[in-house]
Amino acid sequence: MILPWQTAQWQQLVSRQRQGKLAHAVLLSGAQGLGKRQFAEQFAESLLCHDKGENAAACGQCRACLLLKAGSHPDIKYIEPEEEGKAIKVDQVRALTDFTVLSAQFDQGYKVVLIGPAENMNRAAANSLLKTLEEPAENTILLLYTHAPQRLLATIKSRCQRLNFVAPTYTLSTEWLKQQSVANAEQWLEIADGAPIAALNLARNDDESIASRYESGLDTLEALQSRQRDPVSIAAEWQKKDSLRAVKWLTNWVMDIIRLAQGGSVASLSCPSQQSRLTSLANRLDVDGLHAYLAHLYEASRLLGTTQVNQQLLLEEILIRWSALPKNRL
Numbered sequence: 001m002i003l004p005w006q007t008a009q010w011q012q013l014v015s016r017q018r019q020g021k022l023a024h025a026v027l028l029s030g031a032q033g034l035g036k037r038q039f040a041e042q043f044a045e046s047l048l049c050h051d052k053g054e055n056a057a058a059c060g061q062c063r064a065c066l067l068l069k070a071g072s073h074p075d076i077k078y079i080e081p082e083e084e085g086k087a088i089k090v091d092q093v094r095a096l097t098d099f100t101v102l103s104a105q106f107d108q109g110y111k112v113v114l115i116g117p118a119e120n121m122n123r124a125a126a127n128s129l130l131k132t133l134e135e136p137a138e139n140t141i142l143l144l145y146t147h148a149p150q151r152l153l154a155t156i157k158s159r160c161q162r163l164n165f166v167a168p169t170y171t172l173s174t175e176w177l178k179q180q181s182v183a184n185a186e187q188w189l190e191i192a193d194g195a196p197i198a199a200l201n202l203a204r205n206d207d208e209s210i211a212s213r214y215e216s217g218l219d220t221l222e223a224l225q226s227r228q229r230d231p232v233s234i235a236a237e238w239q240k241k242d243s244l245r246a247v248k249w250l251t252n253w254v255m256d257i258i259r260l261a262q263g264g265s266v267a268s269l270s271c272p273s274q275q276s277r278l279t280s281l282a283n284r285l286d287v288d289g290l291h292a293y294l295a296h297l298y299e300a301s302r303l304l305g306t307t308q309v310n311q312q313l314l315l316e317e318i319l320i321r322w323s324a325l326p327k328n329r330l
């Protein structure tokens with residue numbers, strides 16, 4: 001099943017392939033947790049299947065599909081970090097040459113390579129891939145996926161057909177999550193920053209600690225404004241957990257507070273489950289101050305993603321500025 005928010009991208013690739021216009025390399029990009037890898041895998045299966053159904057979906061029953069299911073199809077290769085979060089090494093990319101040139105094809109059809117997260121390629125790996133892209137092997141399709149295309153070499157990007165993925169609407173996402181039997185779909189979606197596959201994974205792992213951090217997040221921030229909590233201890237807590245995620249939540253809440261302050265409806269919010277707390281903040285806080293704070297949050301998030309920054313200090317500054325946000329004059 002193609003995910004409901006990926007049908008346009010699917011149609012695009014299928015029609016390119018039918019017209020013989022499929023590039024040797026396709027780069028799938030978009031936020032984390034939208035299902036790009038799953039999409040790449042489904043498209044690879046479609047290319048290798050002998051008996052594609054309507055809409056080019058793989059049949060799941062032919063010889064090729066059975067080999068795919070068993071993980072023993074000779075014409076598909078995965079170039080992914082050996083451990084999550086680790087680099088893709090040059091040896092892994094070099095093995096591509098053997099795969100495309102030396103190994104025999106199963107049925108004279110396509111060979112497909114999945115590469116990702118592509119931004120995890122180290123410099124040597126990226127340079128090695130570039131050589132492959134410059135001299136593409138016949139009938140070999142490289143499917144790269146990334147959520148950080150800005151970290152890829154421009155020369156790699158320019159040799160790929162681009163396919164962008166965007167997060168579906170709140171309604172579509174929560175409906176889909178409910179179809180997957182996710183309870184509290186709204187909250188999991190908000191925790192995952194609007195990315196449904198990420199929300200599904202979090203819900204299936206039923207990570208209580210992340211759910212309770214999200215639920216108590218705005219309480220903590222309100223306690224900070226009323227001086228019942230201090231920025232240093234909250235920053236230390238954030239740093240122990242996933243500080244980028246905490247800042248992302250704060251950013252989404254601030255955007256929602258601005259929307260509400262400017263008369264936006266609940267339907268316009270990205271975190272409607274927090275509506276009552278957000279509304280009371282929207283009544284209290286000055287909207288110009290919030291805009292300036294939002295700009296600060298964007299810059300801080302960018303810095304948090306780099307390695308040379310003192311995270312504790314950066315988080316403290318975010319929290320001190322939050323506690324000092326100008327109030328509305330009544």
Ligand SMILES: [Zn+2]
Pocket residue numbers: 048049050051052058059060061062063064065
């Ligand atoms: Zn098949």
